Amino acid sequence: MMASTRSLLRTKSLISNLPRFSSNYKCLDVSVNNDNNITTVTLKRPPVNSLNLDLLSEISDVLTDLKKSKSPGMILTSSSDKVFTAGLDIMEMHKPDPERFKQFWYALQDVWMKLYGSPFPTAAAINGHAPAGGCLLAMCCEYRVMVQNFNIGLNETQLGIVAPIWFIKTMLNTISIRDTELALTTGRLFKTDEALAVGLIDEMATDKADALKKANAFFERFEMIPPIARAYTKDSLRGSDIEDLKKNREKDIQTTLSLITQPKVQQGLEFYLALLKNKKESAA
Numbered sequence: 001m002m003a004s005t006r007s008l009l010r011t012k013s014l015i016s017n018l019p020r021f022s023s024n025y026k027c028l029d030v031s032v033n034n035d036n037n038i039t040t041v042t043l044k045r046p047p048v049n050s051l052n053l054d055l056l057s058e059i060s061d062v063l064t065d066l067k068k069s070k071s072p073g074m075i076l077t078s079s080s081d082k083v084f085t086a087g088l089d090i091m092e093m094h095k096p097d098p099e100r101f102k103q104f105w106y107a108l109q110d111v112w113m114k115l116y117g118s119p120f121p122t123a124a125a126i127n128g129h130a131p132a133g134g135c136l137l138a139m140c141c142e143y144r145v146m147v148q149n150f151n152i153g154l155n156e157t158q159l160g161i162v163a164p165i166w167f168i169k170t171m172l173n174t175i176s177i178r179d180t181e182l183a184l185t186t187g188r189l190f191k192t193d194e195a196l197a198v199g200l201i202d203e204m205a206t207d208k209a210d211a212l213k214k215a216n217a218f219f220e221r222f223e224m225i226p227p228i229a230r231a232y233t234k235d236s237l238r239g240s241d242i243e244d245l246k247k248n249r250e251k252d253i254q255t256t257l258s259l260i261t262q263p264k265v266q267q268g269l270e271f272y273l274a275l276l277k278n279k280k281e282s283a284a
């Protein structure tokens with residue numbers, strides 16, 4: 001076969017494998033880097049990218065598309081200049097409609113299973129605060145680069161709620177058992193440099209451009225690694241956590257719903273929401 005025919009065929013197969021993304025996303029920007037074919041998924045649900053049912057459903061869809069198209073990798077980042085994501089949308093948990101809450105929690109489980117278990121490599125360019133569910137999304141990725149002077153952590157206990165076991169396992173996959181216990185029981189939010197010191201993030205960045213550059217560089221490590229060997233290895237490390245949730249999915253939804261609707265938990269959420277609003281009023 002002539003060299004030019006071979007290269008044409010290669011180009012054609014590359015084009016047909018390129019991910020095709022719906023342009024209908026409301027809360028995401030999705031773009032593919034022409035140099036390395038890495039997809040950047042940017043959360044854009046102002047003001048703080050709180051994870052409601054819509055945003056979670058879109059993240060779940062894009063993860064499905066990336067897997068189908070055999071993407072070589074994904075970077076997760078935010079369109080905000082100070083918040084990666086503020087975690088779960090508290091309004092989904094405050095006085096919830098039970099049916100809506102079940103859909104919401106199911107969507108969160110879906111995102112977790114797809115992101116934590118993705119066959120393709122993933123990196124988070126954390127360009128703002130990443131509390132609770134925001135920290136969870138970042139920890140699901142294989143590599144984290146975080147812009148300096150922001151906060152990250154599972155602060156659920158500060159809100160009077162409890163991080164589910166699959167959140168905890170994700171943190172245990174990232175930092176030590178000792179640091180996980182201390183962080184979770186106190187609801188600790190780590191500053192970027194503190195997060196680096198315990199291994200909650202892998203690199204610090206000066207700004208978003210620097211974070212994206214470092215996140216892109218992460219994927220170069222896999223250039224000579226067969227994707228199938230990479231994916232099986234990741235599955236050996238993470239697969240059993242995902243199987244555990246798959247087996248207990250319905251129970252996890254029911255338990256969370258019954259806990260979240262307890263009057264004491266609802267009072268705690270109301271108090272926390274009031275604190276967030278007061279913060280704004282006292283700053284004005």
Ligand SMILES: CCCCCCCC/C=C\CC(=O)SCCNC(=O)CCNC(=O)[C@H](O)C(C)(C)COP(=O)(O)OP(=O)(O)OC[C@H]1O[C@@H](n2cnc3c(N)ncnc32)[C@H](O)[C@@H]1OP(=O)(O)O
Nearest residue numbers: 050086087088089090091129131132133161162259260276
């Ligand atoms: C026993 C029960 C078991 C049940 C199990 C449940 C397990 C749940 C697991 C995970 C839970 C979560 O993820 S809960 C969310 C936790 N998130 C936080 O604690 C972060 C809260 N937000 C902030 O600290 C700050 O907003 C910020 C640092 C992220 C950004 O600060 P900034 O000053 O830029 O912005 P404002 O604080 O003024 O916020 C703007 C606007 O957004 C509203 N807001 C903020 N965060 C949330 C959120 N997570 N959900 C919904 N809404 C949020 C905030 O109130 C402001 O609203 P207004 O403009 O209307 O005042």
